[in-house]
Amino acid sequence: MQGNKRGGRPRVIDPEAVARAVVEHGFTGLSVAAVAQRLGVNQASLYRHIGGLDDLIDTGVSLLIRTADWPAGGTGWRDHLERAAWTVWRILTDHPGLILAAGRRLLANDELIIAFNRLCLELMGYGFAPAKATLAVDFVLDLACTTVLSRDFMLAGALGEDRAAPRAWAEHFDPRVREIITTASGDGHEEWFAGKLALALDGIEHTL
Numbered sequence: 001m002q003g004n005k006r007g008g009r010p011r012v013i014d015p016e017a018v019a020r021a022v023v024e025h026g027f028t029g030l031s032v033a034a035v036a037q038r039l040g041v042n043q044a045s046l047y048r049h050i051g052g053l054d055d056l057i058d059t060g061v062s063l064l065i066r067t068a069d070w071p072a073g074g075t076g077w078r079d080h081l082e083r084a085a086w087t088v089w090r091i092l093t094d095h096p097g098l099i100l101a102a103g104r105r106l107l108a109n110d111e112l113i114i115a116f117n118r119l120c121l122e123l124m125g126y127g128f129a130p131a132k133a134t135l136a137v138d139f140v141l142d143l144a145c146t147t148v149l150s151r152d153f154m155l156a157g158a159l160g161e162d163r164a165a166p167r168a169w170a171e172h173f174d175p176r177v178r179e180i181i182t183t184a185s186g187d188g189h190e191e192w193f194a195g196k197l198a199l200a201l202d203g204i205e206h207t208l
Contacts, residue, residue: 013041013049015059022060028097030056057101058109064091064098065111070118077126078201084119085140085197092148093189099149106145116141136204143200147193151185 021038022030035056036046050056068091071083092099099106106112116137123133169178184192 013039013045015049016063018046018049018056019059019063022056023063023095026097027057027060027095027101030060030097030101032056054105058105061098061102061106061109062111064095065109065115068115070115077123077128078205080122080126081119081136081140081204082197082201084115084137085144088141088144089148089193092145097152099145100152132207139204140197140200143196144193147189147196151189 017039018035021035025034025038030053032043032046032050032053036043039046050059068087070087071080102109119137119141120130120133123136124130128136165178165182169181173181
């Protein structure tokens with residue numbers, strides 16, 4: 001039932017419930033109307049608590065980051081940073097459309113900034129200089145984001161509805177390269193990210 005058709009006190013809209021409704025709906029095709037319907041309120045009531053679609057996206061993203069399985073404990077800097085990168089990758093891959101919906105607002109999300117800062121401090125605890133810690137965290141989290149973003153772009157555009165490779169791939173990729181890129185854009189996406197992350201961590205280790 002929408003709104004408060006029977007009169008009496010209006011339904012209380014809990015911010016945490018709004019965030020859960022966003023995550024449950026998903027970020028693809030997200031709208032104020034869809035979240036209001038899921039909460040059982042009318043759009044006007046919801047708009048009294050949020051500024052619009054961007055606010056809904058932000059609150060859903062914040063919930064996912066705040067409740068994610070971030071690394072903890074002293075298992076070495078490499079394992080710590082690797083698990084943090086996988087945490088971000090899983091948030092993005094488990095929630096299709098999130099990175100496209102959030103866009104550059106993702107970089108201003110309070111919960112992501114808190115997590116980023118915490119990771120920098122944790123690397124400093126492993127002996128990293130502040131500049132090296134910040135660079136390392138930025139590098140691997142960027143890697144997680146851009147890997148998922150490029151795959152999402154492939155699924156949204158280059159690969160088309162039937163997931164077929166675009167004509168340009170057949171014309172300009174060596175067949176061996178085309179096979180690898182096609183696999184990396186599909187079922188081999190997780191393995192592809194693992195390989196890129198290993199290269200990144202090897203590079204960081206080499207510069208210590």
